[in-house]
Amino acid sequence: MQKKQTNLSRRAFLKRTAALAAVPCIVPSSVFGRNGAVPPSERIILGGLGVGNRGSHDLRWMLPEPDVHFVATCDVQKSRAERVKQIVDTRYGNKDCRIYHDTREFLAERTDIDALLVTTGDRWHALASIMAMRAGKDVYSEKPSSMTIAEGQAVVDTAKRYRRIYQTGTQRLSEGNFTYCNEMLRLGRLGEVHTVRAHIAPWDAAEMRHDWLEAEPLPPEQEVDWDAWLGPCPWRPYNSAYTRGGWRGFYDFHTSCIGEWGAHTFAQCQVGMGAADTSAIEYNYVNNESGDGMVTKFANGIKMVLERDMDNKYFHGSCAIRYEGTKGWVSVGDGYSKPDVSDPAMLDDFRKLVYDYQARTGRAMSHVRNFLDCVKSRRQTVANPVVMHRSMTTVHAANICMWLKRDLRFDPEKEEFVNDPQANRFRSRAMREPWII
């Protein structure tokens, strides 16, 4: 169901006071985009923070939206910023996209920007989102969107405090196949659901590295600002491999194979089973490298099992989920034309369930569109801060369970491990100055 455009004026989205200096430049719609069907006054002014490979993918979804105008990008790596500028300038047929190097300067200067695409890498997602929201921006942040439970809490608090709209990039929550599975569960079509299975990445391990790659000469700061790249993380010597994706597998920068896909699948499962505002309360340790087969339990009695599924017993696509109940099961992952079901007749109502969901929630079947609609309506996105934080808390707790090599119990009300000071030490990490959440 296509969300209708409104005639809300551009001025309505100018969230500034007389104290602010910059005045946005309104230009005729014929200069923007390809069709100019949306009046300029309705455009959402968008910027980017740390837009690399994945971020460029998101950007390519956002740029075609008729009510988006991308104006600037900020990156500690010059080459990435230049690539984004090229993408944007090619889209608009001009050279107007500006490049920034320092996040604080960028946020202070660009008061005209309504929303930011934050795709900095896991270590920065929460902090950058918090900084952006403090500066009055709405945020679309890639996932995993937090490194610790404390970071996730801070994202939730900041979004509430400043009334910001925030979406984490768990885009399957806006896809028809996955939505159908969630609706089947919600409507009781599976009977009493007792088990859900969440796919975790078939590479890397839960345990991560602390060693340092061999030090290389620091590049000029204008090329790569290494200090800024590290941000809140413990200092280590520069090695270019980190900046080309080689940060994965390091404790300081990554959330392990569990977070890599669990950021998606745990969110999907928790939303599906009506546990979006809580986290698992029990985590049962498994003696393997990845957490494969770990059984977690929620207060509603449902078990969520982490599945690497190397022999394709449950899944035949990536980032998959499966819901099992007394009346049947459904399962879906990437690349499925339709969900797998225990009875083909279950798919008879596929279209109805998806259409009804859209009508009931007012949400588009597009993660980016949902975000943009919510920027205008100020309603919560489908993957809002609470969804992100609570599902990532389950991710973090599962990781901690593996690191401690024992079972854990968690209290979602107090957001701490029950009578477990040792586990609670992992709830936060001291940030390197001058960063703080």
Added chain:
Amino acid sequence: MTRRQTGSAVVRCVSRGLYNNVGWGSPHHNSTDGLKADPTKKGNLTMSKSRIQIIMIVALILAGTVRLSAQTVPPKSDEDKLIAVIQSNDATHKEKVDACRGLALIGTKKAVAPLAALLGDEKLSHMARYALEPIKDPAVDEALREALGKVKGKPLVGVIGSIGVRRDAQAVQPLLSILMNNQAPPEAMGMAVRALGQIGTTEAAQVLKTSLDHAPAEGMPDVYEGLFRCAERFAAEGNRSAAIDIYDTLLAQNASHQVRGGALRGAILTHGKSAKGGLALLKKHLQNDDYIMFSAACQTALEMPDTEVTQALTTALNNLPADNKILVIWTLGKRGDPAAIPALSAAANDGEKSVRIAAIEAMPQIGHASAVPVLTDLLGDKDSEISQAAQQALAAIPSEAADAAVMAMLNNTQTEPRLTALELIGRRRMYDSVPALLKVAAGPDAKVRPAALKRVGELGGPGEFPELLDLLMQYESRQDLDAAEQALSAVCTKTDNPASYSSRLTSRMSDATPAQKSALLRVLGVIGGAKALEAVRDAMDDSNAQVRDTAVRVLCSWKTSDAAPNLLALAKNSSDSARKTAALRGYINLIRNDELSTEKKLEMSRQAAALIERNEEKKLLLGALSTIPSKEALSMAMAHLDEPATRDEASFAAVAISEKIVEQNPKQVADALQKVLKATDNRNVRRRARQTLDKARR
């Protein structure tokens, strides 16, 4: 790394004086810390005694762990060893960093002083705090407070930050001293303000409020943030008046939109829904010309489920410009309170179109039956966008009242409402409507009958078969017959054994008109089976040309191989070239059938090849050949590689076959694929060909 391997590594470490890259023991690049040149030995370095001690300590720690990553919690007994590392003059930077990581997991009060000693060290200050922050002992707070007066620069900023994280209420005065110190660097002052906010005591709040009059413009966001945190803490502790006081203070500031809007939200929610408090504030700002504050009020209303808030929103609707109305409508929809339906109904019926559509779309979000009448009325709106929006909205209202309204529309005397009802029945999946649908299908309205039959096919099951068959036998028009045929096919295929319906279909053939017979034949083609095939064969000799023609078409689309002999005969002997071609194509399509053996497939391929005249059928055969794992199939495919019209299909077939037979026939495959690589430009085919060629050559 196993323990044995760890032990060997330790020996190597000790003998060479360097560390292997094993987690905590990772060397800092080019580090020769602790190694001194021995002037008597050219090119050799000797180690200091303390260095050796450090190596042994770390090695013992490493040897004691099963997994060599620092998030593995070391035994509590290792605390002293880790403290020794951080106190050592000979330990490398990396070693101390790793020791701090370990102390973050097991450190106690014992570790506080040694860690605190590092707080002024630019290189180690952060990791010292990394270890100190998680230690739940007031000694940490004392140490951090003490460090405030000693450390400078970046380490000071970090210490202040950690004080804030730990919410040390005793640090308020020392932090105030920093704020009062004109010499303090701006970053330290900013962090002090943030820390005060995290501490969130009454004393801290007072300091922050005072800062409002003194902080520079660039420092104000930190002051606002601090005040927000204090207010939130007060509200959580039940000290609402203190929280409201802060929010009112923030509201009075000439601050950025996020601060003003956030303060309004905080003030409304902390006041609560009282008429004089939160509700009054909400109502006031629902009329605010400042869109920021207006949208903040709407957004806050989303967090207030009370009916009084619904009333405030619906009342506000009357007096707002169109743009603002839409935001209120979106808010009402999301809140889901059925009390909003009357106001939404009014908005849906009159005014600007964008407002009307927003109101219509909000109703299914509330999902209440009270929306059904207005949506039903709007189905007849002369503006098609409005009527379409109403239809979509009504489709999604989950109530018996909506079903009843739809059924009432189905019984309308006018065609248009009945057609709309049929759309809605399909969209709503109204399975209970099937009996009514069959009645409509038997009724006098020719425009409605096909749509009704379509729904029966979608929603009905095998139980509808007899009535559908009877209906088909009554129809004369092509439209009705087609629709009945589709519906019959659909319900038949919902059983495990569709072919079991053959007898009932064939038993009606003798009474059927030619048009009806044709429809029956097409249904037989869908359900398949021996009896159905027999009936189709018989119909090929029917006296009526239309029936004969239909029978041939059905035969040519047959899905199972038992039709092959008839198709081959037709392809060979028919005097009608169109039928010959159709039969040949049907025959070739059967070659793909999985139940056929390879030999049978080859035999059929040879038969077909002998009859092919056109390139279209060559391509079809090449597609079928691609499913046959045999040398002969490969040869047959390769025979078409040099023809431009079939080159692509021949390449694809050759590659597909080769993939299946490469292990048994590497030489033939290699020969074929080398030719394919010369012939085709298709990237995917070339990639697959290269991969299989590699296998063949191995």
